[in-house]
Amino acid sequence: MSRSTTIGVIGGGQLARMMYAPAIALDVNLRLLAEGPDVGAARVFKDVTVGDYTDEAIVREFAAGCDVITFDHEHVPTRILRGLVDEGLLVRPGPEALEHAQDKLLMRERLTRTLDAPAPAWRRCPDEAALRAFGDEVGWPIIAKASRGGYDGHGVWKLDGPQDAAKPFAESLDASAGETVQIIGEEFVDFARELSVIVVRSPSGQAVAYPVSETVQRDGVCRETITPAPGLPDEQAAAITKLGLDIADDLRVVGVLAVELMQRTDGSVVVNELAMRPHNTGHWTIDGARTSQFENHLRAVLDLPLGDPRLRDDWCVMVNVLGGTVTDLTSELLHCFARDPRLRVEFYGKGVRPGRKVGHVVTYGENLDDVLGRARHAARYLMGEIREGQS
Amino acid sequence: MSRSTTIGVIGGGQLARMMYAPAIALDVNLRLLAEGPDVGAARVFKDVTVGDYTDEAIVREFAAGCDVITFDHEHVPTRILRGLVDEGLLVRPGPEALEHAQDKLLMRERLTRTLDAPAPAWRRCPDEAALRAFGDEVGWPIIAKASRGGYDGHGVWKLDGPQDAAKPFAESLDASAGETVQIIGEEFVDFARELSVIVVRSPSGQAVAYPVSETVQRDGVCRETITPAPGLPDEQAAAITKLGLDIADDLRVVGVLAVELMQRTDGSVVVNELAMRPHNTGHWTIDGARTSQFENHLRAVLDLPLGDPRLRDDWCVMVNVLGGTVTDLTSELLHCFARDPRLRVEFYGKGVRPGRKVGHVVTYGENLDDVLGRARHAARYLMGEIREGQS
Known part of the structure; x- marks a missing residue:
């Protein structure tokens, strides 16, 4: 780590943007891979590459010019990140960790298995019938979540009864962009x-x-x-x-x-x-x-x-x-x-x-x-x- | 003042550099006129023009693209700034104010005249003889200052006795770059x-x-x-x-x-x-x-x-x-x-x-x-x- 260290940030939203001030203070170079020339971080970063973070060739070329890669969001496909790591590049957080923020099913499985972390009642539901059975068991309403691709409320459904059970499967397929998306049923927690x-x-x-x-x-x-x-x-x-x-x-x-x-x-x-x-x-x-x-x-x-x-x-x-x-x-x-x-x-x-x-x-x-x-x-x-x- | 407001900053040192973080937070555009491509602020600003701030044409062209001009340093010649103001550009601080930071003689005269602000004993000394007389009067050592062009200790001399009185005149001429520089004698304040x-x-x-x-x-x-x-x-x-x-x-x-x-x-x-x-x-x-x-x-x-x-x-x-x-x-x-x-x-x-x-x-x-x-x-x-x- 030295003055010439370059951190590549994938994603040009406000999270990348707010990294810029501390990077200036620490005199560390930040390089941005942005979705477009006018996104929040691209408007202030000096060193900006515009490109699609789901395009492996673009991400690889961007990463090749950086000492370490980090993120503004969790949407970079895992296989691309694995490829970077295989080439010896530093990706922080690494794909093995990041997958647990990208994939809600993986997260639930891991946290339950290794840490017995407190969770709402949950179950992987391969189809509508399974989701209906889960709801009947824990009591309606329930929450359904797409395992991948959700953010800011997208990919999460509140289902009032068995009649809603088809919805998550239909809507998540539309938004899955080819990734394998699974549906998780979760107890509706009427939280304080x-x-x-x-x-x-x-x-x-x-x-x-x-x-x-x-x-x-x-x-x-x-x-x-x-x-x-x-x-x-x-x-x-x-x-x-x-x-x-x-x-x-x-x-x-x-x-x-x-x-x-x-x-x-x-x-x-x-x-x-x-x-x-x-x-x-x-x-x-x-x-x-x-x-x-x-x-x-x-x-x-x-x-x-x-x-x-x-x-x-x-x-x-x-x-x-x-x-x-x-x-x-x-x-x-x-x-x-x-x-x-x-x-x-x-x-x-x-x-x-x-x-x-x-x-x-x-x-x-x-x-x-x-x-x-x-x-x-x-x-x-x-x-x-x-x-x-x-x- | 709006999101599209552009502040032009003349001078690419650390002071300009440290303006960048609050400009990001307030979503205000900063544009830099830098001495070179590698100075501190130029390394982080997105919008950088490299040029000589003592060149009127360069400063005018830079300023034309900005809504208001401000500074990293006080070395932009007053006549250039007056020209900008005459064209209706906003210069903040304005040249009338700024001159009192550029010109130590003007500052002493103004602060003494309008505010009776506390000052060390001081006198404008047009030549060595005047400086020697001032020193003999207030007691040696004395401080001599060039009215313009000084920073970080340059343009300030401690004179131990009459034999040193030639020094400020010789050295300030060398560094004056054509500006009219005057010598001020000041009481040496042995401050606490x-x-x-x-x-x-x-x-x-x-x-x-x-x-x-x-x-x-x-x-x-x-x-x-x-x-x-x-x-x-x-x-x-x-x-x-x-x-x-x-x-x-x-x-x-x-x-x-x-x-x-x-x-x-x-x-x-x-x-x-x-x-x-x-x-x-x-x-x-x-x-x-x-x-x-x-x-x-x-x-x-x-x-x-x-x-x-x-x-x-x-x-x-x-x-x-x-x-x-x-x-x-x-x-x-x-x-x-x-x-x-x-x-x-x-x-x-x-x-x-x-x-x-x-x-x-x-x-x-x-x-x-x-x-x-x-x-x-x-x-x-x-x-x-x-x-x-x-x-």
Whole structure:
């Protein structure tokens, strides 16, 4: 690892974009393989290749110019990544680990088998009949998930009864793009709230864990995080943290691992999803932690010692800004910054489309109500939901 | 001001480079006019023009593609900037303000005339005889300064007696590059310490001030800052802050104004220098303040409301890393980060040459001795002054 080390980042979304600032500070070269010339990260990275990450020749050529490869998303086909590793290239996280974020069935099998990690009742359902049988057994509604290809609520279905059981098979086939997609039936957990723990692991096995966050998802999209998760007993926070570290270790993750959990009304938790890249539920760390998830991801990829993940303040809140009626976000800062000189803002450089994540705001401080209120106001304003004079 | 707003930054050093991260977050385009393709900011900016900032045609062409112009340094000739303003271009800070950072004589005259700001005894000395007379009057040694062209200790001479009086005239002529350079004689202030206050002012007149820092300069180069300045009485800190705000207002500064001061052994202070750009004594703000000087500089240039300048912790220390025996700085982080997970590092992307500023480290926390010790260790390590096992 040296100044001339080049990290290739596959995928040009906001996660790649937010890696750029810590890369500048550490004087590490980042090279981007972007879906197009105008995606968020491509708008700011100096060194950009535009190409299709599912095209093996393109990925290989891109990777050949880099010392190590990492990701903005988990959609690069496993066989391409295996090919890179076979050629001796460094891929971090490696395909063996990454598959457990790409394939929900693999994840459920592994976490149940090696760690006995808490999970909702689940079963691989090869056909409609199996899914109906599963639903009859655990009770409707149930959740069906496509094993691969899902993100932001896509590839997940809530099925109210046996009559819905055909849907996931029909819709997942449409979206599978040739990959083998399986359907998993899962118990519908009528959770009290969702939680997330972000851990970062380096190739040498060092790992750090950020404080557990409470997260709010709507329509499968992260809307808000509160850190630390209010009212979470220390012992349970420690157990969740240990679970995150154990999963990272078991899967030999390199870089960020996000473990999303559901907390039942009785207080117990089950693992919902894994992600192996900087994660929306960790965006608060840019302003709220001593070392951001983006810097720690780069440090892990470079096998540098990881930075302190602790909170800098009592509370830190992140609220996502989704595309609304406001098309020129930067101009709207006139109001937001005048109202709140402490507000932190991160825009993703994406065109505004309804419902699309286009940025986030962060607040921190001693009083949770104040911190939460300020962040929510700013986000709602930037989404065009309120105008001046309203609260 | 909108997403499509383009800020042109003239000068490709570390100050421009450190503007890039907040520009990404605010989704504002930065365009760079760089001295060469490999200077620190040119290595990371996406949109780079290489050209000579003293060439009027080049600066005009560059500026024509931007909505507003700002600076990494104060060396762009005033006549070129006046030309841009005459054409209706936004230049922030404007040439009328900037001249007071470019021309030390103008600065002394203005601050004395309009603000009665505390200054060392000083006099414009048109020739050796005048300088000798000044020295005889205030007592030797004295300081001589070239009115223009000085930076990092260049253009400043300590004269021990009348026999040295020829030196500034001979040496400043060599370095004047055709500009009219005058020599100022100044009382040699045998200061107890140096201080700095960073203020930021927007075109609409809003201004914020960062806490006053104690700064350590060696051979004319900033080596270390401690914020807040230890032992500075609140009343005096408030007076210094007011002085900074008054100067910014009087000169109609837009963006960062750094006021460097010398504190005499009796506790009183005098203004030493002004700078109108993000300043070395404000680098601590990236990690130590609620809004960094770089973000607030951009906000001012865009006439957006300014962000909270307060410290996030009790103490924040910055120590510069100067080029030493270590040529591959990033590799040295292995030791530094392993020793101190809380250490913050910013490298400038410059080749290492002895004595050249190549980066800085920042620490923050509750205990000043601890904070200071950690920062100094890391900087010394990165300069090759100590190796593992030493403290």
